[in-house]
Amino acid sequence: MTVTAPSFAPGATLSGDGVEFAVYSRDAARVQLCLFDSAGDKELARLAMGRDETGFHRVFVEGAAAGTRYGFRADGVYSPDHGLWFDPAKLLVDPYAKELDRRFVHDGRLALFGAETADIAPKAIVTRDNPVEVKPPLFRPGGFVYEVAVRAFTMLHPDVPEKMRGTVGALAHPALLAHLKRLGVDAVELMPITAWIDERHLPPLGLFNSWGYNPIALMALDPRLVPGGWRELADTVAALRAEGIGTILDLVFNHSGESDRHGATLSMRGLDNLTYYRHVPGQPGELINDTGCGNTIAGEHPVVRQLVLDSLRHFVRHAGVDGFRFDLATILGREADGFSARAALLSEICADPLLKDRVLIAEPWDIGPGGYQLGNFPKPFLEWNDRFRDDARMFWRGDSHRLGSFVTAFAGSADIFSRNGGTETRTVNFLAAHDGFTLADLVSHTVKHNGANGEDNRDGHNENHSWNNGAEGATTDGAVLVARRADIKALLASLFLSRGTIMLTAGDEGGRSQQGNNNAYCQDNAITWMHWDRLDDGLIEHTAMLSAIRKRFPALGETAFLSGAGDVEWLTLAGTPMTVADWEAPFAGTLLALLVTPDLQQKRSVRLAIALNRTHGEQALALPAPETREWVSLLTANHPATGLLRARSVEIFVESH
Template sequence: MILTAPSFAPGATLSGDGVEFAVYSRDAASVALCLFDNDGDKELARLAMGRDETGFHRVFVEGAAEGTRYGFRADGIHSPDHGLWFDPAKLLVDPYAKELDRPFVHDGRLTVFGAETADIVPKAVVTRDRPVALHAPLFRPGGFVYEIAVRSFTMLHPQVPEAMRGTIGALAHPAVLAHLKRLGVDAVELMPVTAWIDERHLPPLGLSNSWGYNPIALMALDPRLAPGGMKELADTVAALRAEGIGVILDLVFNHSGESDRHGATLSMRGLDNLTYYRHVPDRPGELINDTGCGNTIAGENPVVRQLVLDSLRHFVRHAGVDGFRFDLATILGRGADGFSARAALLTEICADPLLKDRILIAEPWDIGPGGYQLGNFPAPFLEWNDHYRDDMRMFWRGDSHMLGAFATAFAGSSDIFSRHGHEETRTVNFLAAHDGFTLMDLISHTAKHNEANGEDNRDGHNENHSWNNGAEGATTDGAVLSARRADVKALLSTLFLSHGTIMLTAGDEGGRSQGGNNNAYCQDNAITWMHWDRLDDGLVEHAAMLSAIRRRFPALGKTAFFTGAGDIEWLTPAGTPMSVADWEAPLAGTLLLLLETMDTEQKRSVHLAIAVNRTHAGQPFTLPPSKGRDWVSLLSASLPETGLLSARAVEIFVERY
């Protein structure tokens, strides 16, 4: 029996005697609710929905219960040139769907007007509200973030049961937890776990999207990653929290997998294209493509803002996550006049009672006009710092005039993050991420090798500031392999000793390679799967030691900028203050710096000495007089006061009392 709608929230809301379904559409002539059997295959009923004064179409279904499978159909004008895509033959997924009964699969019928799609489109599943106990985030700025592609991370893990591999639940397996604990991870950052669809060019190539940056439903977990639904995520978050590890979700609110004009009609396009997506002014049939993915979600629209905020609240309330990383986050601050740090959506996220204490990380760029906004997001947003990435790569590659840039980035990039009057850095330092070369591939290839992606190696970044140490790609040359290993150790040391928040991509601690593929989003196979048996345990141990050092000495992870009043000194390898000439020497590549910090092991204030040598020869260095008994090396366990720093190396010493 259908009753008068009691005006609950968007989506499907359970009450004592049924479910109210509500979906927004400003321009549809009518919207119908479609109910399906428990298998999601047979349509049992098609119910007309009533439109209220706010533009929501609602219907209350008495007797409907948890587990009910449903979708929508929207009828109206089909005129793509006017931005109207109504087609009652298309089953549409609820933008507020909390659970789906199957993954998305691309099919040509999704793009054809009048072609029925109910048999290929996932059905939303009515769920019961099951909030978890909320805790303050474990992660704090200045910590160590470990980026994980959920599926590839455990697909080949020998200790994870085969049935669990590639799922969110596998992250809670004792063997996986042990690895994260060994590394001293403060938070895992999970690449997209919400439901996504393959880009339409991939199935004909026999490829599939393995990263998830092509979403359809913004709240529903992808069934391939979370067969146990939201409970699986909540249980995994709890298991990680019990080990002192937070969880950050990488979410995509900048575009959807419905793509461009030639893409699929699956959800928002078929319900209200003009509301959910941005269009060229006065040309409603032309989508704005500030994302490079075919469409741009209209974050300035109040309906869309509510959807984004409700999605974020959903993952906090029902999984207890520590925070979020926002893909192409400039889109969140875009309006008719371009990007603004005071845009309504950014302001609302920062002020929301449930979100304002969460960790917020922006990827501060898109490809639209004025899209590069590094350093311009409002506090407390942390920001991915590609200047750090590129400057550190160019320094270690041997580029000229890079010592000053190295020091500035090493100390928290004050040139970027202090320019609006801030006294703390909001940098997220990284040397490699999911998008681009792995750390090992960075020092093993001078050029990308994306032939397996089926685009004749045209895709992916062309300039990676990379080098190959004398041979391109795989080699058996012992000298080349030794040089690469030394470079990875030096790069890891640079990252872990840098000022501010740091991020390491899973596997980079052990020399993971993708064979030179720097755009491996479409390789759901051995190219991206983490080969646990191939990880270099010596490199893993080096990363673990660095992480322990970072935790022991708070100055390494603090976010307040250095003042130069005794808290940091920049010295030559001879132990003398750096001069202008020292900084500006074209090939300068050696440096000694002193930091004042607390030693949580000795429980007293101490100095650290960090020696850097990017040259291909050993470098004599002299440590200044210690106020303690002597200096002790934290990475090699030696006790030199003067000595020779190895080629292509970073060393750190502490005063011993």
């Protein structure tokens, strides 16, 4: 028996004797619910849905239960020039789907009007709510975030069983937990694990999207990465938490994989294109492309805001995650007149009782008008800081007049985050991320090498502020290899000793290479997979030491700006105060920073000395007279009060008791 329900939440909601289904469509003439067999292959029924005054189409199906496979069909005017894409031949995925029975696969029929797609479209699966205990986030600003592409990170680990490789569950394997603990990771940031589709140009090239930044259903877990569904995700989050490691999810609410006018009709486009996507004013057939991905999700629309908020709440309630990183987050703050830190969606996230204490990280840019918004997001958002990335790279590359900008970024980027009365940094400092060169490739290539992507090396950023130390790419030249390794160690030290939250991409601690590919999103293969047997254990140990130092001395992980007013002294390597001339020297490349900090090992306040030398020669170093017994190096066995600072290096000294 089928009856129309009076009022219930969007999506599929289990009740005592059936399932309530609801989906929004303002302009559809009618919407039908399609039910499928347990394999998701045979359509068993099409049920008319009644529309209420709010624009939701609703139906209650008596006897339906958890595990039911379903989709929608929406009928109405088909006129893309007017922004209307109704096609009853298209089986549409519920925007509120939590799990899918299969992955998305690109097919020409998805963009062809009148072509049936039920055999290729994933079916949503009715799930039973199984909430977890929501605990306060483990992660705090100033901590160490480790960016992980689940599949690439786990595919080649020799200790992980083959059936687990490439899945979220593999992160809970003891071998991987041990690696994370060795590094002192405070939170893993998982690149998208929600269901995505390949860009349409990839299948003919034999390539596949391996990053996941092309979603269709915004909260549905991808069955490739999370075959065990929400239970697998919740169990993995709990296993990480038991080891003191938080979980941050990288989510995409800025565009969908339905792409531009020539893209697929799989969900939101076929249900209500004019509601879910932004269009050029007065031209409903023209999609706004502030994302560079063909479309832009309309985060200002109440229905879309509800979808985003409900998605975030579901990840907290049913997986217990610490927080979220928002891809191209400027889109979330876009309104009719452009970006606003007080945009409704951003304000609602910050005020929501379940979300307001979560970790919120913005990628603070898009490619639309006024899209670069670094420093302009509301508290408590942390923000990816590409200025730190570029300033650190250009400083260590040897560019002129870079000492001052690098130290400003190193000290918390007060020039950016003190706006609007800010007293603490909200920076997320990083040297490399999934998008761009790996850290090893940064010091091994002067140009990108993206030929494997099938776009004649046109894709990816052209300016990477990189250098190759005398040879382009792979080499057997011992001197070049030694120089590259020294640069990686210096860059890692610059990151771990900087003020604010820090982020390291998985593999950069061990010299992982992508063969110079700086846009490896479509390389689900040995180019991006982490070759654990090739990692440099000495670099891993160096990273672990830096992480331990950061934890031992709390001043290194604080978020207050380093101001120079009693919290730090900026000195020359001779131990004298830096002058204007010292700062402004064209190729100034040395510095000594003296900080006062608690020492959790010695259980007292100590002075910490950080010495930098980007020059290609040794430099004389004279540390200030110790107030206690002596200065001790924390990175090498050498611990002189005076001596030489190695070329292309960072040293850290502490006063011993």
